[in-house]
Amino acid sequence: MTILVFGATGQVARELAMLGGGVSCLGRDQAELSDPEACAAMIRDHAPRAVINAAAYTAVDKAESEEDLAGVINGAAPGAMAAACAALGIPFVQISTDYVFGGTGETPWQPSDPVAPPNAYGRSKRAGEAAVIAAGGIFAILRTSWVVSCHGHNFVKTMLRLGAERDRLTIVGDQIGAPTPARDIAAACLTMAHQLIAEPEKSGVYHFQGRPHVSWAGFARAIFAQAGLSCEVVDIPTSDYPTPAVRPLNARLDCARLETIFGISQPDWHAGLADILKDLKDR
Numbered sequence: 697m698t699i700l701v702f703g704a705t706g707q708v709a710r711e712l713a714m715l716g717g718g719v720s721c722l723g724r725d726q727a728e729l730s731d732p733e734a735c736a737a738m739i740r741d742h743a744p745r746a747v748i749n750a751a752a753y754t755a756v757d758k759a760e761s762e763e764d765l766a767g768v769i770n771g772a773a774p775g776a777m778a779a780a781c782a783a784l785g786i787p788f789v790q791i792s793t794d795y796v797f798g799g800t801g802e803t804p805w806q807p808s809d810p811v812a813p814p815n816a817y818g819r820s821k822r823a824g825e826a827a828v829i830a831a832g833g834i835f836a837i838l839r840t841s842w843v844v845s846c847h848g849h850n851f852v853k854t855m856l857r858l859g860a861e862r863d864r865l866t867i868v869g870d871q872i873g874a875p876t877p878a879r880d881i882a883a884a885c886l887t888m889a890h891q892l893i894a895e896p897e898k899s900g901v902y903h904f905q906g907r908p909h910v911s912w913a914g915f916a917r918a919i920f921a922q923a924g925l926s927c928e929v930v931d932i933p934t935s936d937y938p939t940p941a942v943r944p945l946n947a948r949l950d951c952a953r954l955e956t957i958f959g960i961s962q963p964d965w966h967a968g969l970a971d972i973l974k975d976l977k978d979r
């Protein structure tokens with residue numbers, strides 16, 4: 697009896713696989729999310745104890761021109777997976793994003809706050825949340841932010857590449873949130889899946905984010921300091937870094953509910969960053 701994970705090659709799923717403990721990961725070759733019913737059939741065939749969906753369309757800017765495809769992968773597919781789990785009576789853990797929020801103000805978002813996604817990716821992820829809730833089964837939606845790891849593509853790896861090439865970078869300083877190590881997200885998802893098996897009444901929407909809050913510019917400075925790169929970071933406003941997708945200025949998530957219900961506390965991202973740099977160096 698396993699915990700079935702979708703998205704084998706992604707940052708969070710790779711960390712889930714490294715945790716072991718009966719985790720079995722499916723890649724795109726086994727489960728293509730643009731075919732939601734095929735994903736539901738995989739769940740029925742495997743009959744796992746719980747399912748974690750770590751697969752998603754995560755190209756934020758590209759989603760602006762591929763919103764229909766992002767909507768199927770991030771919306772319809774998790775909905776079909778959650779319905780299959782509901783029919784089997786097993787928990788479904790869906791990872792979602794800070795980008796479901798409009799991004800105004802400075803107060804950390806509560807799980808119950810009204811959503812207002814500012815971009816196509818955020819709308820597709822919100823559609824996934826709504827579909828999972830509508831499936832009516834045992835579920836957790838875990839909203840997180842700024843995922844970083846030694847795997848795949850992420851802001852740490854972009855900064856290490858650019859910081860080695862340039863003396864000076866301009867980075868937005870008015871988008872405030874926090875990085876969240878994929879390793880911590882993986883551990884949180886697994887803990888939630890196990891607790892939901894025994895305590896389905898814990899179903900609901902939760903937030904999980906590293907601490908403390910920081911801007912992208914501040915995070916870039918921390919990356920260069922820890923990596924020993926002498927690249928100057930100049931803060932710029934979002935208006936000076938135009939992108940196809942609008943990013944929220946306020947990406948702070950209030951994580952108290954997750955701690956109260958599941959006993960999972962926020963990780964200090966400085967420690968996670970040190971682990972990532974070590975993992976990259978050890979390779």
Ligand SMILES: NC(=O)C1=CN([C@@H]2O[C@H](COP(=O)(O)OP(=O)(O)OC[C@H]3O[C@@H](n4cnc5c(N)ncnc54)[C@H](OP(=O)(O)O)[C@@H]3O)[C@@H](O)[C@H]2O)C=CC1
Binds near residue numbers: 703709729791792840
């Ligand atoms: N990255 C981030 O900063 C954030 C991510 N999240 C959420 O966290 C979760 C995990 O993200 P992360 O680990 O960073 O994801 P990655 O971008 O690292 O990986 C995405 C995974 O989804 C798979 N995938 C994409 N499209 C399809 C498809 N059509 N069919 C099957 N598989 C597909 C990819 O497979 P392949 O390699 O074959 O393309 C890959 O395994 C996602 O739900 C994401 O929305 C939330 C907040 C921030």
Ligand SMILES: Cc1cn([C@H]2C[C@H](O)[C@@H](COP(=O)(O)OP(=O)(O)O[C@H]3O[C@@H](C)C(=O)[C@@H](O)[C@H]3O)O2)c(=O)[nH]c1=O
Binds near residue numbers: 794850865943
């Ligand atoms: C490379 C670069 C980026 N930036 C800015 C652009 C953007 O506002 C910010 C981060 O850029 P990225 O493209 O890495 O991040 P982005 O793709 O927006 O990351 C998001 O991914 C999705 C999947 C999520 O769910 C979010 O939580 C978030 O992690 O840094 C600069 O200001 N200067 C630069 O040189």
